[in-house]
Amino acid sequence: MGEEQANDERVYKSVGDTFALMFRELEQVIVGQREVVENMIITLLCDSHALLEGYPGLGKTMMVRTLAKMMDLKFSRIQCTPDLMPSDITGTYIIEEHDGKKVFRFEPGPVFANILLADEINRATPKAQSALLEAMQERQVTVGNSTYLLNRPFFVLATQNPIEMEGTYPLPEAQLDRFMLKILVRYPAFSEEKEIVNRYTGEAKEEIRKIIDKETLLALQRLTRQVPISEEAKAHAISIVSATRDKENSQIEYGASPRASIGLVLAAKARALLHGRNFVSREDIHAMAYPVLRHRIILTFDAERKGITQDEVVKAIIENMG
Amino acid sequence: MHEFLKRLNELKWVLRKIRIFEVLLDSMLLLIFSSLLLFAMNLPVLYAFAPPFGYLLMQVAKRRDLFKSIESKREELRERLECAYDNSKKDNIVVRSLSEDVAALLRKTRHSFFIDERKIVIKVVAMVLFVFGFVFITFMNIKPLNVPDLAEEAAKQIAQRETTSAKPAGGILGAFEIGAPNQTQEAARELFGAPSVAKIEGEKITMELYLGGGELNVRETKAEQREFLASPAFPAEATAAETYAENVPEKHEKVVRQYFEQVAKGG
Numbered sequence: 001m002g003e004e005q006a007n008d009e010r011v012y013k014s015v016g017d018t019f020a021l022m023f024r025e026l027e028q029v030i031v032g033q034r035e036v037v038e039n040m041i042i043t044l045l046c047d048s049h050a051l052l053e054g055y056p057g058l059g060k061t062m063m064v065r066t067l068a069k070m071m072d073l074k075f076s077r078i079q080c081t082p083d084l085m086p087s088d089i090t091g092t093y094i095i096e097e098h099d100g101k102k103v104f105r106f107e108p109g110p111v112f113a114n115i116l117l118a119d120e121i122n123r124a125t126p127k128a129q130s131a132l133l134e135a136m137q138e139r140q141v142t143v144g145n146s147t148y149l150l151n152r153p154f155f156v157l158a159t160q161n162p163i164e165m166e167g168t169y170p171l172p173e174a175q176l177d178r179f180m181l182k183i184l185v186r187y188p189a190f191s192e193e194k195e196i197v198n199r200y201t202g203e204a205k206e207e208i209r210k211i212i213d214k215e216t217l218l219a220l221q222r223l224t225r226q227v228p229i230s231e232e233a234k235a236h237a238i239s240i241v242s243a244t245r246d247k248e249n250s251q252i253e254y255g256a257s258p259r260a261s262i263g264l265v266l267a268a269k270a271r272a273l274l275h276g277r278n279f280v281s282r283e284d285i286h287a288m289a290y291p292v293l294r295h296r297i298i299l300t301f302d303a304e305r306k307g308i309t310q311d312e313v314v315k316a317i318i319e320n321m322g
Numbered sequence: 323m324h325e326f327l328k329r330l331n332e333l334k335w336v337l338r339k340i341r342i343f344e345v346l347l348d349s350m351l352l353l354i355f356s357s358l359l360l361f362a363m364n365l366p367v368l369y370a371f372a373p374p375f376g377y378l379l380m381q382v383a384k385r386r387d388l389f390k391s392i393e394s395k396r397e398e399l400r401e402r403l404e405c406a407y408d409n410s411k412k413d414n415i416v417v418r419s420l421s422e423d424v425a426a427l428l429r430k431t432r433h434s435f436f437i438d439e440r441k442i443v444i445k446v447v448a449m450v451l452f453v454f455g456f457v458f459i460t461f462m463n464i465k466p467l468n469v470p471d472l473a474e475e476a477a478k479q480i481a482q483r484e485t486t487s488a489k490p491a492g493g494i495l496g497a498f499e500i501g502a503p504n505q506t507q508e509a510a511r512e513l514f515g516a517p518s519v520a521k522i523e524g525e526k527i528t529m530e531l532y533l534g535g536g537e538l539n540v541r542e543t544k545a546e547q548r549e550f551l552a553s554p555a556f557p558a559e560a561t562a563a564e565t566y567a568e569n570v571p572e573k574h575e576k577v578v579r580q581y582f583e584q585v586a587k588g589g
Contacts, residue, residue, distance in 0.1 A: 282401070
């Protein structure tokens with residue numbers, strides 16, 4: 001415990017420099033998308049999982065792979081298809097022959113990584129989805145009679161394509177709740193796209209350096225939980241989540257659960273740490289309300305018909321709170 | 323104990339003292355102003371204690387948020403101070419870092435930050451002016467407005483208007499109704515004679531008049547005409563005579579008496 005505390009103090013003293021270096025290194029590979037990268041790092045700091053939604057070709061896989069390299073984490077990717085089996089995710093037993101004897105050996109699946117990118121999770125069958133979601137929740141997999149613990153840290157970054165939804169299996173709301181954040185990946189600005197073209201049609205390619213190791217990441221996760229929040233700010237966060245359950249709001253059919261309140265406070269703490277603050281401010285809570293709540297609110301048919309988005313509803317709630 | 327808590331307690335007492343001083347100053351100002359107003363209106367000055375007393379009670383009942391009071395003067399402490407206070411029982415590297423930052427900011431916070439010098443100067447100057455006003459009124463022997471008498475006068479005039487607007491009590495004498503509603507002043511003069519004129523000098527005139535025939539006009543002898551209340555003309559109306567024995571003219575009575583005397587002699 002003493003060693004852990006000493007390590008935490010050492011990491012905290014240089015936390016500002018650490019994050020600055022991380023962003024500088026990421027900018028070598030990823031152009032723009034600052035908010036997306038921030039939210040992904042916040043997810044890692046909260047030891048949770050995130051859902052990435054964006055059109056193809058926006059660099060989602062590259063962002064995740066770059067983050068994994070920078071943090072010296074084992075990265076694996078699953079391309080979800082309708083024929084994906086649960087054992088393709090968790091692993092399976094294979095028969096091997098040793099000294100004339102046949103034995104079963106467990107071959108771990110891609111889930112035994114530190115960062116798992118599940119591409120187009122909505123294309124996998126509900127059975128395959130549940131295998132992944134169980135791993136996310138329990139941090140372990142059960143194959144046959146044996147239970148295998150997953151590596152620490154363990155993050156799942158699942159992606160969804162907002163187009164080509166035909167023949168897909170949208171994640172049910174109860175499962176969506178397990179993702180702490182839903183991060184929207186948008187098209188880059190003209191200047192950003194120009195920079196992307198310059199970099200990826202030129203000769204030299206930047207190599208990503210390792211910035212932090214696993215122990216430093218675990219220390220950052222502990223420090224995230226230590227960031228203090230005032231009672232007023234906490235009440236404000238809970239009020240925002242409660243407001244989504246208000247029956248008088250004609251735009252929301254179902255609101256967010258208390259899991260959203262936990263997620264919002266934790267994400268706000270991570271954001272405060274990321275921005276070099278040693279306290280949680282209202283600005284952190286308002287900024288994190290959107291990725292925390294947008295996948296947990298179900299709008300009424302009338303609201304959807306009018307083209308109102310979840311983000312607009314969250315914005316109205318925040319403005320009403322003052 | 324976190325260092326910032328000691329400093330916070332210190333500031334709490336300073337703020338309390340400043341608040342007490344401001345409330346007492348406001349109460350004094352209110353007292354002097356109320357006294358001056360009541361004195362000018364010739365009302366009992368004792369009532370001047372009511373507004374400052376009410377103000378004192380209001381201020382005592384009002385709750386003040388210590389953190390908001392400090393944070394309003396020191397922007398850097400906004401959200402930090404309250405967060406540090408709420409987490410003062412916890413001990414970890416991040417909380418310690420926050421409490422050190424807050425302690426450093428509180429050390430730089432001088433007590434004079436919480437004193438609004440401009441407001442205090444304005445209030446003190448206002449107090450001096452009101453006291454000077456008092457002295458001036460007393461020294462120059464300026465008579466107060468005498469509001470009670472003015473109120474009494476206004477009440478009487480209102481009462482008078484109400485009674486003179488009622489129907490006059492002139493009744494029917496025999497066959498006549500005295501006064502005609504539309505009769506002109508000249509016609510009324512022919513019936514009732516020339517009006518009496520009386521001159522009354524003096525500032526305060528109290529007159530009691532019984533309602534009856536005629537019209538009362540009150541005029542100032544000075545050039546400037548002031549408003550006066552005129553009682554309405556008693557309706558003087560001449561109507562056809564009825565044939566009552568009391569109202570038969572003497573000539574007709576004589577003729578009728580002679581007739582019956584002759585009838586009595588012949589029969």
